[in-house]
Amino acid sequence: MQTNSNTLFDPLTGEEKQAISKFLGEMQSFSDIATTSKRIVRQKTHDFQGKQNVTSWKALDYLYKKVPCPLPSQARGIFTSLPEESSEEPTILARGYNKFFNINEVPWTRWEWIEENTQGPYEMTIKEDGCLILAAGINDGKDLLVTSKHAMNVPHSQTGYIWMDKHLGKAGKTREELAAFLHKNTATAVFELCDDEFEEHIMEYPERMRGLYLHGINRNSLELNTLPSSEVTKVADEFGFRRTECFMFDSATDGHEFADKIHKDQMLDGRAIEGFVVRCRTENGTKPFMFKIKYDQPYLMFFEWHNVSKRILANKPWTFKYNLTLNYVAWLRPQIRKNPADFVNYETKGVIGMRKKFLEYHQCMDGRSPAEILDETASNMILIMPVATIGCGKTTLSLALSKLFGCGHVQSDDIRRKKNSALVFNEAMLKLFGTHDVVIADRNNHTTMLRESLTNAVRMEFPGCQIVALYWSHENVSKEDILQTTAERVISRGNKHQTMTPEKMPEFRKIMNGFIHSMVPLDLDSEEDCLVQNVIELDPLADALYNLKTAVDALCSMYPNLFKQPLESEIKDALQSAFDYAPTPHQVVQ
Structure with a gap:
């Protein structure tokens, strides 16, 4: 097949181009929202050989798990240009896949959901263990842009160029020919770069297996449009890239059984693999859907x-x-x-x-x-860490969970020491693990310093302890609405608090506003939050019963051996008990 003479994707329509302009405006708005040192969306402008500016966009990972996703696109790995002339339209230069998740990582990657809501064929491609490389034709197809997932002009993209030349040379092709082909088709080629000489990952790639594995070809549009693997293989053959092996199944059940067999054998064709990436479709076959199977x-x-x-x-x-x-x-x-x-x-x-x-x-x-x-068991210890600001309901929820499940519970508000209060709090938390498998560290934990201190302390003492964040997300909710709602709660609870009451602190709104503005979003990819394993997202504007049910359902789903689903009446009784709670002045951890 001479793919150069065929059109894989249609050109973008005027409506699609307008959507890209709107997308960039919305992404810019997100990137302007900063909470202390963290931005929800980060953008960076790169220079391409002095010819063109290229902007990369990166969003906090957890945003892709939200329903609905607040981002204007779920593309993960996206590079754009903004022409200097205002009459010209911005374009997507290179586009990765939409963010996709591992089996059981989110509700829509459970096998039950997949079997009920997706249609075949199911294309299961081997998940080669390397780093993501994107390639596209820019400057009217005269130049080949090669990037990593979120950056260019870095060692990964530079090594990508080296391997491009190796593969293209063997096939009798040039960078210019590949660039022209991709530009003609408004397309991005998606590769896994596997090169142990450059960078070892987890699975071993001897010299005979190293190089660029062409995994997909995406249309440079806002909505994901990705070619079937059969077409991707033809392009790989023409330009000399390594094929990504694909297995086809008509039903999700057949694919599931095949994946389980490989899991049991721990081998595929004589080698251990990371897992599979699966392509199928949703919405009556009109929308592409992807998920991954990573083997433990x-x-x-x-x-x-x-x-x-x-x-x-x-x-x-x-x-x-x-x-x-x-x-x-x-x-x-x-x-x-x-x-x-x-x-x-x-x-x-x-x-x-x-x-x-x-x-x-x-x-x-x-x-x-x-x-x-390989079948060893994990620790049963769990630290539940609220991430919130004043008035979100973290103590109410902590008290209710403690009553329902017998969790240990330490409150920072009970600690009166001003000097080394964080150390005293951490010590009290660790002490509770002597008598409880599950401990709730009831503190705002709204800054990275507080979270890192807490998670480091528990992991130094108990490396196997699971850490779950109860996250009252402040993204996509105005700070004014959060302050109004939480301030009303502080007023309504009156003196049922150790310190934060309107009577004791007349400027309580100002203090609360300071906490809200210093709230740093969770980012499990960051050094500070990387020890958190699971996140249960809660709503700061929702009532306590809604958030309690959300937390209970999530904990029972995540850890069914430790948390048994309570009755509706038991949940309401636990919540009423939490509402009735009134701390005493002498209830202090020394």
């Missing part, structure tokens, strides 16, 4: 070891899901002391070799093969 055995456990190693090397707290990670850590620490030179470039090199050494050591110690040691 062995991929996610090996990924955990890599993260634990990096945090130990940086003298930071670490966590684990698999008990075998404790064996790994016990083996790793002496290795770091004895052979520090082996870990100098561990961020990108030595990951695979270190893991192999441990598995060989462990197999010799107890005779079990790697396949036999």
